[in-house]
Amino acid sequence: MSMNEPAMPLKNSFLEEVIKESKVDIRACYQCQKCSAGCPVVSAMDILPNQVIRQIQYGRREKVLTSGSIWICASCHTCSVRCPNDIDFAKVMDSLRHLALHSGMNAGEKEIPVFHKAFLDSIKSAGRIHELSLILRFKLKTRNFLKDAGLGWQMFRRGKIKVLPQSFTGGKEVKEIFNAYEKGATR
Numbered sequence: 001m002s003m004n005e006p007a008m009p010l011k012n013s014f015l016e017e018v019i020k021e022s023k024v025d026i027r028a029c030y031q032c033q034k035c036s037a038g039c040p041v042v043s044a045m046d047i048l049p050n051q052v053i054r055q056i057q058y059g060r061r062e063k064v065l066t067s068g069s070i071w072i073c074a075s076c077h078t079c080s081v082r083c084p085n086d087i088d089f090a091k092v093m094d095s096l097r098h099l100a101l102h103s104g105m106n107a108g109e110k111e112i113p114v115f116h117k118a119f120l121d122s123i124k125s126a127g128r129i130h131e132l133s134l135i136l137r138f139k140l141k142t143r144n145f146l147k148d149a150g151l152g153w154q155m156f157r158r159g160k161i162k163v164l165p166q167s168f169t170g171g172k173e174v175k176e177i178f179n180a181y182e183k184g185a186t187r
């Protein structure tokens, strides 16, 4: 972060929005960069984890919600474990993905948000992941039918992709969790 940055505003609406969504108080971050130093996918990010926090503190909503970093994050929780201030940054990234999906802004990554949504929709409808319906949802949205077709066929032949979903008795509870979250998220 540049030494010429203005003094951090004490509060702004985006900072409050992120804290409310994630329930993580990122105001305590003092930019030690331990999160970025331990992140296994940092080389593919356009904004480093500690910089994401700084940008939120400055209220730069569009810059953060259109960044590729929030979709590159693999939710490995290394940053959360390393933070000396107990800031659960992995949870913040999860909330930023949620806010980005509902913001109407163009995502910094094209296919990952589509896969993210297809993955959640698949679990919501069947209670657990069903790879074939996940692939179909993803392919219908991206219209890239041939990409990875060879790999998909090999997985199918080895029995890794089932035609029908496996039976699961907890589907109703999973739907209730989704519904409760969606109600809470829109409060």
Ligand code: SF4
Pocket (backbone or CB within 6 Å): 028, 029, 030, 031, 032, 033, 034, 035, 036, 049, 050, 053, 082, 083, 084, 085, 086, 087, 089
């Ligand atoms: S490790 Fe924690 S305190 Fe350090 S920069 Fe990252 S979030 Fe901030």
Ligand code: SF4
Pocket (backbone or CB within 6 Å): 035, 038, 039, 040, 041, 042, 049, 072, 073, 074, 075, 076, 077, 078, 079, 080, 089, 090, 093
């Ligand atoms: S949770 Fe995301 S940001 Fe944190 S270390 Fe893992 S990949 Fe990096």
